[in-house]
Amino acid sequence: MDTEAVRSFVLAAEFGQLQHAADELGVTQQAVSKRIAALERELEARLFTRTARGVDLTHDGQAFLPHARSIVAGVDRAAAALRPGARPLRIDVLGLRSAQAVVLHDYWRSHPEIELDVVTLRVNDPRVAAAAVQTGEVDATFRSVLDPATLPRDVRMVHAFDSPLELLVGPRHPLAAASSLTPAELRKQRIWVPGIARESEWADFYDQLATTFDLRIDAAGPNFGNEVLFETLADSADVATLIGARDRYLWPAHHDLRRIPILNPALAYPLSLMYLGTNPHPALRDFLSHLATLAPAPAPSWHPTWATTPSHSGRKQPATWDT
Incomplete structure (x- = not known):
């Protein structure tokens, strides 16, 4: 269905004049007349009757008008959504x-x-x-x-x-009391990062990180979400994970988890x-x-090769x- 023909029909119905509709659209009256005629052929219904004053809606035209207005409004909303600045x-x-x-x-x-x-x-x-x-x-x-x-x-x-990384550990972890750590101090520690997805940039990041600093990055097991991860850390004496310094996480106070900056290099x-x-x-x-x-x-700070x-x-x- 030609949306411009529908728009021409709506304006002609509102003005009661094909010429006024044409003026609004910036086209000729003949163009509006042809659009409406084509629309009537497509719908197999007569939408207007001509009068001395202009045009009047038929019963079919009256039935079609609210739907036509909805079509025009939807097209206008769709166009506005694609214009930068006219949408969020x-x-x-x-x-x-x-x-x-x-x-x-x-x-x-x-x-x-x-x-x-x-x-x-x-x-x-x-x-x-x-x-x-x-x-x-x-x-x-x-x-x-x-x-x-x-x-x-x-x-x-x-x-x-x-986003500099921090080590997140529970209160029983041997590094829990540290105010900061170096990458060298993380060697031989089990750093559990479940759910590292293939094809993601973070998979490559952790591969380079483990190779460069000889770290034990453990991605085993499914990712059941942060709540399960935090509970595991709170109960463990040997499991840690890595989080971003800007990440905003919440956990129950009784978990007593510790965020420890990693420096020299970050x-x-x-x-x-x-x-x-x-x-x-x-x-x-x-x-x-x-x-x-x-x-x-x-x-000093360390970045992966694709930074x-x-x-x-x-x-x-x-x-x-x-x-």
């Missing part, structure tokens, strides 16, 4: 307690006038998230494609911020933001500026310690 900014985060969500919340608190949709795509493969950016399902996603050459056309990836998880370079949402530019103000990881530079240039930097 949609950004994908890995979880609502993740560092990405925390940074996004801090930005929104300082810019409450921004309409924002926080989305969780629940996909592990960053290429799927990149495709969601390309199709407009989201305006941006906090994901990293390890090889930028594989990004879809017009999708850009820039450095967002670094283990910096680099978070990237992917967005469509062509016609980005106006609010996204301001959010990118906000990301540039975030503090870097403590020096991009904080300058948002997209250039690679080696997996070395930054001093």
